[in-house]
Amino acid sequence: MCGVYIHIPFCKRKCIYCDFYSVCGDDKLYSGFVSAVSNSIKRRSNKSIKVDTVYFGGGTPTVLKSSQLVLILNTVKHSFDVSPNAEITVEANPCTVTEESLSELFNGGFNRISFGIQSAVDSELSALSRLHNYEQAEAAVFNAERAGFTNISADIMIGIIDQTRKSLIDSIDKITSLPVRHISAYMLKVEENTPLDEMIKRDGSLLKSIADEDELSDRYLLMTRLLEEKGFLQYEISNFAKNGFESKHNLKYWRCEEYLGFGPHAHSYFDNKRYFEDCGVSEFIKNNGEPKITYTDTDVDKAEEYIMLSLRLAEGLDADRLAGLDKEGRYKNIISNAEEINRLSGERLVNISRDGKNLSLTERGFLVSNAVISRLMN
């Protein structure tokens, strides 16, 4: 089964911390994009490709009209063998949706919606230069529920400027009391060349208003515990869900399954190759969606990727699956190096199953996943 990802590279306004590809557009650009991306999907059309997840991400997909999003979705359905109970997600910004637009999306085939709420505290939202306030976010979630969505996700951010432990708990309490079934929680990272990065370079004292490493780690663990109490189980480093509401599409990334991406800068993993659409919006529209692909990997090292990606999941790494991918046995030490595993599990960073067949990171281990994974792989 394959996933399909559509990148909608537009935002009303760019958030100060964001370094993903998106631009501010107008109606003309939007409609040009819709036809280009549709064309790009049609070119790739292949009814023998079975699809069970479709994900509209961005940017902010909902800056487009619902009818435009539905049009693109229909193009996907016409081009691939999309299963009737496929998970079809759209990301949305609370202030770009209305009850009507949400109904239109639901009726048009979308069955999962992910809101970039981030925080329930308005001063924190404005510190992030988000366009919405919490009241709007709340309204958007209820509107989505009324429109028919049962599978609703919300983002929560840790490490916002001036966020406190108390305000974080407050956000978690409020957001989890909404009819959401899935939470993506991640830490603010100051990416290079973002406005936030420049602000900090200009005024170093800003960094002081972001909690330090130890405090952020404590908050992350606190959040994990709070979410668990409320029935949201951690299934991936930054994703939590009520039973059965894990994002099937996101799981594909971590389970090394195939997906096709469309739209500027969209990434694909297909036929053992990783590549992305290497052009900006205007070029994409000018070429009418004709692919301009750059390969990042033409012969994926499946064993290496499996280790790196599976360990981000709570389900962890399966020794038999790794052995199947790692014919030369380059990584057989990962599970069999008892001394190293004992050391890491002694520090409560990893769990190893009784039969020694399954290795996973603990909550604490997730926090230092890069270090643990690169250590295991060396």
Next chain:
Amino acid sequence: MKKEQIRNFCIIAHIDHGKSTLADRILELTSSVELRDMEEQLLDNMDIERERGITIKARAVRLNYKAKNGETYVFNLIDTPGHVDFNYEVSRSLAACEGAILVVDASQGIEAQTLANTYLAIEHDLEVLPVVNKIDLPSADPQNACEEIENVIGIPALNAPRISAKMGTNIEEVLERVITYIPAPKGDDNAPLKALIFDSYYDQYKGVIIFVRVKEGTLKVGETIKMFATGAEFQTVEIGYMGATSLVPSGELKSGEVGYIAASIKDIGDTRVGDTVTSVEHPCSEPLEGYKKVNPMVYSGIYPTDGAKYPDLRDALEKLRLNDASLSFEPETSIALGFGFRCGFLGLLHMEIIAERLEREYNLDLITTAPSVIYRVTMTNGDVLYIDNPTNYPNLGLISSAEEPVVSADILAPSEFVGNIMELCQDRRGTFKDMKYLDETRVELHYELPLNEIVYDFFDALKSRTRGYASFDYEMKGYQESKLVKLDILLNGEVVDALSFIVHTDKAYARGRRICEKLKETIPRQLFEVPIQAAIGGKIIARETVKAMRKDVLAKCYGGDITRKKKLLEKQKEGKKKMRQLGSVEVPQEAFMSVLKLDE
């Protein structure tokens, strides 16, 4: 050429007082160098020398000067290194001359190094011709500088030429003074050959080129020569003098002349600075005075960051030694750092220069361990050991007595800093000898200091306590008994041999604590807590802990772009390469050097 028309001299000056600039002006004025060949500071032709404004190796050049009296004179200008590390080389260069120009900065006055080298010149019976430089500076006070020379050194200086080497002012007056002030060389061309080696370098086509001053007799091409100290014999292939930009063959050199010998010499160790060259056919009975074998004073381990570069490091050291007989090295192994070399240096500057040249000219990444001096240890069974590597320091129970090298140090500074300087010297276990005022505002302090207290950051500490005004010079005095212990550093419970060092008992606790603190700052947080301990024998005297790392990046993975995750892991791997894996602890290379900078 008549001997009366030869002048052999050198220039003595403190760093930055303008020695090399004056040399350049003299070269210009004697038209020794075409203007197009003129490069700033011609005599300092190593990159490092130019950048640091110092002369590392002695060099010499022959110039023709047409004097006001109508006669043409031959000047042999012998450049000398100014730094204390190269004191012996300085003394040999001086021995090749009849006179010295003493350059003093009109705004700074006399400095410690100038004083040391001037005394050395006077000891060698050289005529010292004082010159006051930088009179173009607004802060120049030539009168005061002249008085200081008279008061401190005790030579007449009131009519010393006042010049600006930079602007080219009054340079001719200096050259005229050289003729009248500095005596011509003496010597008998027919006596048995006696020539002093004052420098040598390795030329890849001609082999070792020796720079000599012929004291007695005549040196001819084709003759077989013998080195007095080493006994090595060679047939001379080429003999000549040093032009400003190249060697000029002349076939012979007579007494009083300065020149070079090429004799297909492969090993620079055969041509020791200070040795006497004589002829095998008509040998002299006695060598020239003053030869001694120079011994390294400071030792340090040099290791390639990348273990695979060990053979490259060996090649590079061997090449450097071709030009620098005072560099010594032997293979050594460290548990922490792998294969490397224990290298001996004349002093700290020498060590820095070698390390820098290895990195720069041979493109090597190196880890240099803390410098150590040579301790003399008498064992309970009566054996005497010389320890140049702290790792080899014997167990305290086996030692009956331990001695450490001591230097006699000379510090010159404005009098307002006397308190600070005394405090520093006290802290470094110095013994105050005496102090005298050079004038109302400047003092000269004498201390005896253990060499191991000054091998690393002493000069920096002195500078920072005197706002950069102090100058400092020292010479070896000998050994004195001392209460010494070996301080070990443990990371995660294991001794890191490359971090061990010897320290006086009274300072062990403070030093141990400071090093632990310093390492805590340098070692990044890792997955596991890292205890850092300092220990004497088995006893822990200080402890710090690097807390375990709590988090690395937890960002969202958007739209299946896993390349970002891969990059993070790659970065992690790259980071690892810059680390040394010591047991289970990753230690950045700076950690090995950071223990040297405890005064920050």
